[in-house]
Amino acid sequence: xxxxxxxxxxxxxxxxxxxxxxxxxxxxxxxxxxxxxxxxxxxxxxxxxxxxxxxxxxxxxxxxxxxxxxxxxxxxxxxxxxxxxxxxxxxxxxxxxxxxxxxxxxxxxxxxxxxxxxxxxxxxxxxxxxxxxxxxxxxxxxxxxxxxxxxxxxxxxxxxxxxxxxxxxxxxxxxxxxxxxxxxxxxxxxxxxxxxxxxxxxxxxxxxxxxxxxxxxxxxxxxxxxxxxxxxxxxxxxxxxxxxxxxxxxxxxxxxxxxxxxxxxxxxxxxxxxxxxxxxxxxxxxxxxxxxxxxxxxxxxxxxxxxxxxxxxxxxxxxxxxxxxxxxxxxxxxxxxxxxxxxxxxxxxxxxxxxxxxxxxxxxxxxxxxxxxxxxxxxxxxxxxxxxxxxxxxxxxxxxxxxxxxxxxxxxxxxxxxxxxxxxxxxxxxxxxxxxxxxxxxxxxxxxxxxxxxxxxxxxxxxxxxxxxxxxxxxxxxxxxxxxxxxxxxxxxxxxxxxxxxxxxxxxxxxxxxxxxxxxxxxxxxxxxxxxxxxxxxxxxxxxxxxxxxxxxxxxxxxxxxxxxxxxxx
Numbered sequence: 001x002x003x004x005x006x007x008x009x010x011x012x013x014x015x016x017x018x019x020x021x022x023x024x025x026x027x028x029x030x031x032x033x034x035x036x037x038x039x040x041x042x043x044x045x046x047x048x049x050x051x052x053x054x055x056x057x058x059x060x061x062x063x064x065x066x067x068x069x070x071x072x073x074x075x076x077x078x079x080x081x082x083x084x085x086x087x088x089x090x091x092x093x094x095x096x097x098x099x100x101x102x103x104x105x106x107x108x109x110x111x112x113x114x115x116x117x118x119x120x121x122x123x124x125x126x127x128x129x130x131x132x133x134x135x136x137x138x139x140x141x142x143x144x145x146x147x148x149x150x151x152x153x154x155x156x157x158x159x160x161x162x163x164x165x166x167x168x169x170x171x172x173x174x175x176x177x178x179x180x181x182x183x184x185x186x187x188x189x190x191x192x193x194x195x196x197x198x199x200x201x202x203x204x205x206x207x208x209x210x211x212x213x214x215x216x217x218x219x220x221x222x223x224x225x226x227x228x229x230x231x232x233x234x235x236x237x238x239x240x241x242x243x244x245x246x247x248x249x250x251x252x253x254x255x256x257x258x259x260x261x262x263x264x265x266x267x268x269x270x271x272x273x274x275x276x277x278x279x280x281x282x283x284x285x286x287x288x289x290x291x292x293x294x295x296x297x298x299x300x301x302x303x304x305x306x307x308x309x310x311x312x313x314x315x316x317x318x319x320x321x322x323x324x325x326x327x328x329x330x331x332x333x334x335x336x337x338x339x340x341x342x343x344x345x346x347x348x349x350x351x352x353x354x355x356x357x358x359x360x361x362x363x364x365x366x367x368x369x370x371x372x373x374x375x376x377x378x379x380x381x382x383x384x385x386x387x388x389x390x391x392x393x394x395x396x397x398x399x400x401x402x403x404x405x406x407x408x409x410x411x412x413x414x415x416x417x418x419x420x421x422x423x424x425x426x427x428x429x430x431x432x433x434x435x436x437x438x439x440x441x442x443x444x445x446x447x448x449x450x451x452x453x454x455x456x457x458x459x460x461x462x463x464x465x466x467x468x469x470x471x472x473x474x475x476x477x478x479x480x481x482x483x484x485x486x487x488x489x490x491x492x493x494x495x496x497x498x499x500x501x502x503x504x505x506x507x508x509x510x511x512x513x514x515x516x517x518x519x520x521x522x523x524x525x526x527x528x529x530x531x532x533x534x535x536x537x538x539x540x541x542x543x544x545x546x547x548x549x550x551x552x553x554x555x556x557x558x559x560x561x562x563x564x565x566x567x568x569x570x
Contacts, residue, residue, distance in 0.1 A: 058417050059484045060468045061543055068437040071558065072449045075436075076468050081460035088409060088459055089431065092363065099194070099307040099432050100406075101364040103355075104157070104424065105348055106311070108150065108202060108228070108318040109390055111374035111382030114341055115401050118142075124383055125333025126341035130349035131368060131403075137412050138366075138405030139458060144419040145470055146372045146400045148391050148506060150227065151204050151564065152473075153371040153421060154313070158185040158205065158216070160425025160439075160451030163473050167561030170475065171204060171227055175258035178564035179206010180216045186425045187217030189442055190309045193432045196301060199223065200294045201287075201313035207259060212272065214265045218311075221265040222293045224278060224286075226258055228318040231278040239320060262286065284324040286315045287340075291347040295354045302358035309428070313371075314347070316340035319378040335380035362407045365431060365458075369421060370400040376495075376505020387529045391506020392493040393474040394529055404458050415457075417465025418482065422451035430455045448558035469547050475566055477513060478555070481548050485524040486537065488544035490515060520544065 213221035374382030376389030388394025
């Protein structure tokens, strides 16, 4: 069932085998014969032209990637930039006497255009000076991708797999079973490579014993296990009077099997320590509490001879936002979402100051991102210039604000090279000493790795992405693929298909898996994804169709899983 829509798409576009073969011939010829291609007479509606055109670095439609392992995605190889990146890393390690530290700072439901470095910030009423300063001093990734919702993305970062492979297709709610279940995570591998691993903030990758942070690679964890609104929505007489003002219904919520506390988890100890209950009084101070915990960790590790990995996941800006007294109304917009953005910006600045004051900044890779696009059903929420919201695989739902900062190691620039948040799995482990295909030696042979080692993309001067294509998922569906500026769509969400009124966004619409067969958009000329260009640009459509066919074969060899989903589990 998982690929029925895609198979039908291929059938409509032409027989799958013929389509793949035609594309392979087309791509192969273009890749092997760039010289004589220059001599081809080009034409236009006004007649012939002698214009030679331009090839732009980082565009790969005409190239074939290299397969580096049976259970890993193929890559575009840049030998020179890989060599340069490894040299820079070696020099740095010699200087500090240990591998680099890694800080992932991940926000919740923050849209592509919420931070200032992507055109938001002051322009939308929530200045983000710390984010902007770091972003403009590092690498801004304009085409970085999450999954459509929270848990799938967090699992993708930790496992280097898209949701079809790790099986967490949606967020588990109110104590539902399912999570990481002891899987080998990026924290597991870094721990084995000598790193001290610290998790702080929102977890939401399972509450069962096998999915607790200390059982999937973390030495220490301080935060909550589920999702922000679960702790507050049923308590709030304004948002949910139907529950909050009904003693029997309120009691029902109190009996549900989920942990209502900020917790502490330690490697080697079973279960969790409940630190304090999260309620309408305490939730506004969570981000401050977590920030102080992360800062203490950073300062403590300054004297250690071991590198560290810190995964800091904010509560901001998932609804419902309850600002503390210091930040209520501090944003010019004076909305609870924008207040949360301003607070998160201050927290990022706080952690970076701690790094600087302890002499660790130059040996620390900092990644800033969001777990998905803006929430669209519950205002006030984030903003994106693209179509769609959280819960959809339109660009607005999955293209997220992302930058990578590393003082002295990453040159200031922007890149539209494709980057999937699953690439963080490979890249972090690569920086720790296990590059490229070597990661396969540390994983079961039946585990497919959708992530790609992007170390050279980030670290080399003017580095290019090592990823040729990026696949989109939507619940249990393979929904599309992007190469360069072209995005082929096989399954989509129609936001207004069901409800004629109200907020129509990612979780309110209907998923359509029967498209016209050649449904493609050009994201450069049509970022709103509202004009089909599949028929006009058939040369590109054929190549993307072949790439979709290739990945369908991957899904046959490494079948999808459903651990938390919309149907039977396995």
